[in-house]
Amino acid sequence: xxxxxxxxxxxxxxxxxxxxxxxxxxxxxxxxxxxxxxxxxxxxxxxxxxxxxxxxxxxxxxxxxxxxxxxxxxxxxxxxxxxxxxxxxxxxxxxxxxxxxxxxxxxxxxxxxxxxxxxxxxxxxxxxxxxxxxxxxxxxxxxxxxxxxxxxxxxxxxxxxxxxxxxxxxxxxxxxxxxxxxxxxxxxxxxxxxxxxxxxxxxxxxxxxxxxxxxxxxxxxxxxxxxxxxxxxxxxxxxxxxxxxxxxxxxxxxxxxxxxxxxxxxxxxx
Amino acid sequence: xxxxxxxxxxxxxxxxxxxxxxxxxxxxxxxxxxxxxxxxxxxxxxxxxxxxxxxxxxxxxxxxxxxxxxxxxxxxxxxxxxxxxxxxxxxxxxxxxxxxxxxxxxxxxxxxxxxxxxxxxxxxxxxxxxxxxxxxxxxxxxxxxxxxxxxxxxxxxxxxxxxxxxxxxxxxxxxxxxxxxxxxxxxxxxxxxxxxxxxxxxxxxxxxxxxxxxxxxxxxxxxxx
Numbered sequence: 001x002x003x004x005x006x007x008x009x010x011x012x013x014x015x016x017x018x019x020x021x022x023x024x025x026x027x028x029x030x031x032x033x034x035x036x037x038x039x040x041x042x043x044x045x046x047x048x049x050x051x052x053x054x055x056x057x058x059x060x061x062x063x064x065x066x067x068x069x070x071x072x073x074x075x076x077x078x079x080x081x082x083x084x085x086x087x088x089x090x091x092x093x094x095x096x097x098x099x100x101x102x103x104x105x106x107x108x109x110x111x112x113x114x115x116x117x118x119x120x121x122x123x124x125x126x127x128x129x130x131x132x133x134x135x136x137x138x139x140x141x142x143x144x145x146x147x148x149x150x151x152x153x154x155x156x157x158x159x160x161x162x163x164x165x166x167x168x169x170x171x172x173x174x175x176x177x178x179x180x181x182x183x184x185x186x187x188x189x190x191x192x193x194x195x196x197x198x199x200x201x202x203x204x205x206x207x208x209x210x211x212x213x214x215x216x217x218x219x220x221x222x223x224x225x226x227x228x229x230x231x232x233x234x235x236x237x238x239x240x241x242x243x244x245x246x247x248x249x250x251x252x253x254x255x256x257x258x259x260x261x262x263x264x265x266x267x268x269x270x
Numbered sequence: 271x272x273x274x275x276x277x278x279x280x281x282x283x284x285x286x287x288x289x290x291x292x293x294x295x296x297x298x299x300x301x302x303x304x305x306x307x308x309x310x311x312x313x314x315x316x317x318x319x320x321x322x323x324x325x326x327x328x329x330x331x332x333x334x335x336x337x338x339x340x341x342x343x344x345x346x347x348x349x350x351x352x353x354x355x356x357x358x359x360x361x362x363x364x365x366x367x368x369x370x371x372x373x374x375x376x377x378x379x380x381x382x383x384x385x386x387x388x389x390x391x392x393x394x395x396x397x398x399x400x401x402x403x404x405x406x407x408x409x410x411x412x413x414x415x416x417x418x419x420x421x422x423x424x425x426x427x428x429x430x431x432x433x434x435x436x437x438x439x440x441x442x443x444x445x446x447x448x449x450x451x452x453x454x455x456x457x458x459x460x461x462x463x464x465x466x467x468x469x470x471x472x473x474x475x476x477x478x479x480x481x482x483x484x485x486x487x488x489x490x491x492x493x494x495x
Contacts, residue, residue, distance in 0.1 A: 040377065040380075040381040041381070043381060043382070044381045044382070044385040045385075047382060047385045047386050047389070048385045048389045051386060051389040051390055051393060052389060052393065054393060055393070055396055063336065063339050064339060064342055065386060066339075067339040067340070067342040067343040067346070068342050068343070068346045068382065068386065069346075069383075069386040069387070069390065070322070070343050070346075071322070071342065071343035071344065071345070071346030071347035071349075071350070072346045072347070072349075072350045072378065072382055072383055072386070073383065073387070074315075074318060074319050074322050074347055075319065075346070075347045075348070075349075075350035075351040075354060076350055076354070076379065076383055077315050077318075078312075078315045078316060078318075078319050078351060078354070079350070079351065079353075079354025079355060079368060079375065080354075080368070081311065081312035081315045082312060082354075082355065083354070083367075083368040085308050085309055085311075085312045086309070086312055089305055089308070089309070090309055101364075102364060102365075103363065103364050103365035104365070112302075114302070115305075115306075115309075117306060118305075118306040118307075118309035118310050119309070121306075121310050121313075122309060122310050122312070122313030122316075123313070125310060125313045125314060125317055126313060126316065126317055126320070128317055128321075129317065129320050129321065129324065135271075135272045138272065138273075138275075138276040138490055138491075139275060139276055139279060140310050140313070141276065141489060141490075142275075142276035142277070142279040142280045142283075142489075142490075143279055143280075143283055143306070143307075143310065144307060144310060144311075145280050145481055145489050146279055146280035146281070146282070146283030146284040146287075146481070146482065147283055147284075147287065147303050147304070147306070147307045148307075148478075149280070149284045149477075149478035149479075149481040149482050150283060150284035150285070150286065150287025150288050150300075150303075150478070150482065151287055151300060151303070151304065152474050152475075152478050153284070153287075153288055153474075153475055153478040153479070153482075154287075154288060154291050156470070156471045156474040156475055156478075157471065157475050159471075160467045160468065160470055160471030160474070161468060161471035161472065161475070164464050164467050164468050164471070165468065167464070168464060187441040187442070188441065188442040188443070188444045188445065189440060189441055189442070189443050189444065190443045190444045190446075190449040190452070190453065191443075192444075195444050195453065198457075199453065199456060199457045202457040202458060202461060203457055203460055203461045203464070204461075205461075206457070206458060206460075206461025206462060206464075206465070207461045207464045207465050207468070209465075210461060210462055210464070210465025210466070211465050211468060211469075213465075214465065214469050231465070232412060233411075233412070233415055234458055234461050234462045234465070235462045235465070235466075236412045236413075236415040236416045236419070237415055237416070237419040237454065237458040237459065237462060238419075238458065238459050238461075238462025238463055238466070239416055239419075239462075240415065240416040240417065240418070240419025240420035240421075240423070241419050241420070241423050241454055241455055241458070241459040242459070243398075243402070243416070243420045244419070244420040244421075244422075244423030244424045244427075245423060246398065247395065247398055247399070247402075247420075247424060248423075248424065248427050250391060250392060250394050250395030250398060251392075251395050253388050253389075253391050253392040253395070254392035254395050256388060256392070257385070257388060257389050257392050260385070
């Protein structure tokens, strides 16, 4: 390592220790284990800043945080899966003695010998780690693929196809009480009749033109091409709106981390 | 055995699940198979953990580039695993929740997992902003439409957007930026999303059929495995 790297490392260590001491003393009197609490807040701030340091360039602090995240998250999902699915859903259906050991309620009527099937398939899946018996892991994989295909076939046909089409076929004239009434009450209010009618027209024509854009069996020329062009505009607005929402989501996460740094760690803001 | 059995399993399970929708006595089959799926998924997590350890131990033993960080991954993994599997520091007994307040698992989750995860995602905000600066220049009509829609949605979710158009009377409230943002979400955005969803629906149905009938076999990999 270069001399500059050692200096930075030493500086970060000093800042960390000073922060730990300062945080611990600020928690003194508030909680019994104030030293551990001080360490945890300082370490969380260190990890936050380590990840943010990637904005400058890839560096050892970022690599440390990144590798720690990989290890912790793999174990986190393993533990959550073990306690919620294996202990919570499998054991009460298979074994009374194990249920007693894990102190989960065993219901005799729920006993189902078929639940040995996923256990066997799960063990076969672990064969992937063996170079000789790795092919056996294809059986559970085939079960996963078959289940996903079978369930999604009906689910998507219902929710993404039939329901979406049925929701698009809405009245294009809303709350109609005659031309006179329409013009006498005309307004551009967000909850008004005119806006409701325009919304339904936009949804109907937007979906129609969007689908035309995705239809590639006919050349996009003439009226078909113009409808396809409108479809592109509708899709562009959709992507713009989705982008806006995504950015807002990310910014709110960033605000959360900045608030943590300035409020919980540095205690600059109240 | 290597190819025919998996193809038969996929066909059998897929067909059974589709038939279960049309045959009432088989109704709860879908529910049970979803549970089977979840149980196998947990084993997949174990497989993922095992594979992670294998990769990092190999990197460590061969002293490959950045091998020092593999120690961090392995230590973090075992630390979290021990805290979760043995419920270290849980206030109750083995029956208490693994995420109970005060447990070591919960402490690591709050002070390491959450800061790391949310900062990683927050970091993407910077990259999205930098990428959009380059991509969103109003070079043509489509890019301009996308830019305006994104700008209205962003502005509509901030107090500044409300402040800008608060003077517009209620009879023209659709022109107020927050209302305009909501209207775009409920009209143009809904139409675009719906067109995409219908396409996805058709795609998933045709892909499911290809898998069940054994036309699509890429998930089996090659025979050398």
